[in-house]
Amino acid sequence: MKTGIRITILYLSITLLFSCQASKDVSGYYSSNFPVIGFFGTAIQLNPDSTFEYRFAGDLMSDKANGIYKLKSDTIYLAYNPEQPDEFIMSLPDSARQTFKALEVPNYAAANRPYKLLYRKEKLLEINEEGEVVRRKEGESRNRRWLLWGDYYMKKRKYYLEKRPGKTIVK
Incomplete structure (x- = not known):
């Protein structure tokens, strides 16, 4: 009878130990490890x-945006806030506001915002629309075309957002 109680207590303690997970602290500043396509x-x-x-x-x-994020397991889900109209443009009379609206350039960069990121070892990897992790992107090689001379060339390199302690985005 005592062994049954011991086994039950052991089983419950092991279950409790493995069910308690420390929440990950993913907060911080992350930036790309190299400029994509050199820019x-x-x-x-x-x-x-x-x-x-x-x-x-x-x-x-x-592109500049903000919003809220949610961490589930190792995946960070990003929800962007809708873009607010510019205060300067909203203070103008209607005729001037329409002129500014006609001259406005669409934000093509907003179409390529990441909505999911994978957190691994102080790094963030992008997850594309198909759910695949983007591990490589086109960037300048670290080597010259010929051993000591020549220009740098483009190649697929490992891409991630690296955590940079002590830095923040200036608002």
Whole structure:
């Protein structure tokens, strides 16, 4: 009878031990490990209160967004806040506001925002629309075309957002 109680207590303690998981602290500043296609860099600030700031900048494109994130297992789900109209444009009379609206350039970079990220060892990997982890992107090689001279060339490199302690996104 005593062995049955001991086995039950042992079973319950092991179950309790494995069911308790320490919550991961994914908050911090992450930025891309190299500029994609030689121009484009991504940065994201995950705050402890489950909000985030996202920045994407490159040649003649840029994107700035914020929202909330949710961590499930190793996957971070990003929900972006809708873009707010510019205060300056909203203060203009209707005729001037329509002129500004006609001249407005669409934000093509917003179409490529990540909505899911995989957290692994202080790094974030993008997950595309098909649910596949994006492990490589096109970027400049670290080597010259010929051993000591020549220009750098493009090749697929390992891509991730790396945690950078002590940095934050400037608002």
